[in-house]
Amino acid sequence: MMTFTKRTLLAAAASLPLMAGSAWAEGLISIIVNDPANPYWFTEGEVAKATAEELGYEATVAAHKGDTNVESNLVDAAITNGAKAIILDPANADGSIGVVKKAKEAGIPVFLVNAEINESGLAIGQLVSNNAQGAALGAVAWQEMVGDSAKYVEFFGNPADNNAATRSNGYETVISQYPDLMQVAEEVANWDRTQGYNKMQSIIQANPDFTAVISGNDEMALGAIAALKEAGKLDGVTVGGFDGSPDAVAAVKAGEMAYTVLQPVAVFSREAVIQADYYIKNGSPMVDEEKQLFDCLLITADNVANYTAPFTLSE
Structure with missing residues (x-):
């Protein structure tokens, strides 16, 4: 498994200009993301599309919104349309295995971004954030801000996405070293701001004396912040997020969110298309390792x- 550090990420972002041929001369690249209503997935799709067009491909972006049936139909459409490659943010670690296998059998290389599937050897590449590293990075910062003793709440992402458990386990590895940090609630909010808001409202009623929140992503954290503000309880509550979304960054600037962990989605989305282009033209992977981790x-x-830009942190 290859890991990309901050230095290699910056190098990738500053790579040499790509040489494109005439528009769409290279064929179609189909890009399938989760839900572009979330700025993280919107950026993922737009960066991949812009990179594909820069390289001379036609590019389409579609969304499955976590529905494996929709995902299957979109992959069928990519096959029917003769896509040269598919860039896919899988809907489900287990449930998306079949669509990747189907594309492979049709002779279309698949490059996964952001989330993994629980089977190797089907996708040409799986390019994801180093979620364990990012979770540890965030949890250490969170603990330093919260202190050695506090009651806290955790928001957990979509259980069908391996990233949710990886981040939660990373938090636990750090927090468990401090026995006086007591979790009073853990809620599944499926990466969603509205669910984060609603779940936080319920938590405030049941456990009003917590002083910290650690969240599996920014959207759930932002929903929690909205509920805390509405209840007049945000002051004195430390909230940590994960993604590095523009709204989360605005909340950090406003002093409402203590920190967010930036996922380099703009980097690995671009890199996935560059690797797809290499595979299309050479018939072999550009990077030997299927699973590639990009540090947060x-x-x-x-x-x-x-x-300086969505999901981009400059030196």
């Missing part, structure tokens, strides 16, 4: 001014 970065009040 911490955004706090100290460096938030370096956030």
Whole structure:
């Protein structure tokens, strides 16, 4: 498994200009994301599309919104349309195995981004954030801000996405070293802001004396912040997020969110298309390792001014 550090991420972002041929001369690349209503997945799709077009391909972006049936139909459409490659953010670690296998059998290389499937040897590449590294990075910062003793709440993402458990386990590895950090609630909010808001409203009623929140992504954290503000309880509550979304960065600037962990989605979405182009033209992988990890970065009040574009942190 290959890991991309901050230095290699910056190098990738500053790579040489790509040489494109005439528009769409290279064929179609189908890009399938989760839900573009979330700025993270919107950026994923737009960066991949722009990179494909820069390389001379036609590119389409479609969304399955976590529905494996929709995902299957979109992969069928990509096969029917003669796609040269598919860039896929899988809907389900187990449930998406079949669609990747189907594309492979049709002779179409698949490059997974953001989330993995629980089977190797089907996708040419699985390019994801280093979620364990990012979770540890966030949890260490969170503990330093919260202290050695506190009651806290955790928001857990979609259980069908391996990233949810990886981040939660990463949090637990750090927090368990401090026995006086007591979890009073853990809620599944499926990466969703509205669910984070609703779940936080219920938590406030049942456990009003917590002083910290650690969240599996920014959307759930932002929903929690909205509920805390509405209840007049945000002051004195430390909230940590994960994604590095523009709204989360704005919340860090406003002093409402303590930090967010930036996932380099703009980097690995671009890299996936570059690797797809290489495979299309050479018939072999550009990178030997199927699973490729891209290190996350911490955004706090100290460096938030370096956030120069969506999901991009400059030196």
